[in-house]
Amino acid sequence: MQYKPGYNYIKIPDVNGNEIEYIIDMCSRSDIESNNCVTVRYCNKDSECLYNECFIRPDLSKQYGHATGICTFTNNTEISHCDVIYSPTRWFKSYSGYMYCGKGYEISCKTNLECSSQSCSNGKFSWQYVNGPQEGEGLTYGVVYLGIIVIIGIIISCVCCCCIAFKNRKRNKMQYLE
Incomplete structure (x- = not known):
């Protein structure tokens, strides 16, 4: 199966391996009849449409000189x-x-x-779902996590240095008193 985003068709191989092109642009019948359908690609017969239904519009057919329609579906169509x-x-x-x-x-x-x-x-x-992660968002989380790890490392280093300095001062004080 071959699909390119932004294109209005999909290619699906048949039983012999030949790629058949199907129009995926489609509208409901009511939108087609009320002229509320914006499509780039017209169909001439049912077999050109992914859901095997080409709604022939007389005005388009007259304009183009042959049967011309828009791919559609019915409520009975199992669309997934x-x-x-x-x-x-x-x-x-x-x-x-x-x-x-x-x-x-x-x-x-x-x-x-x-x-x-x-x-x-x-x-x-x-409507199309658009609330997913944005490009580069994973990198942002990586940088944040790395920053937190560096800060924790600096804090641990400072605590260790303070402890060592305190022990050294204490030892020096003990040696001085002896």
Whole structure:
């Protein structure tokens, strides 16, 4: 399987190893009918769509001179998408996360629990999950931990030096008194 982020298709090999390209851009039928669907790639037949349903729009077909539509899905379509849901950081604890599967992005939903992102906007459609760790955040924690270890090391060294100095003064005082 081959998918490049930012592209509107995915390539999946068939039983003979030939890569078949499927359109992953899709909208609900109601969004297509009300012209609220923004898509970059149109379909001509069901087999071009990942969920095997191309909703042919007469206005597009007339404009392009052949059957032209937008990939869609029905509520019966078993759509599954998984996201890693991250818990926020606290003190020195880095992000921790768990996998959650549900409906994909921009698919109609009623509750957060239906969506892979656990984010159903106003009970209408699922949003992409964006609350994960940021690039370089692991390095920040590493630097913080290293700084704490260095400070603890300096404190221990100072305590040891003070103890040794105290013992030396005490021994010198004892020798002086003798």
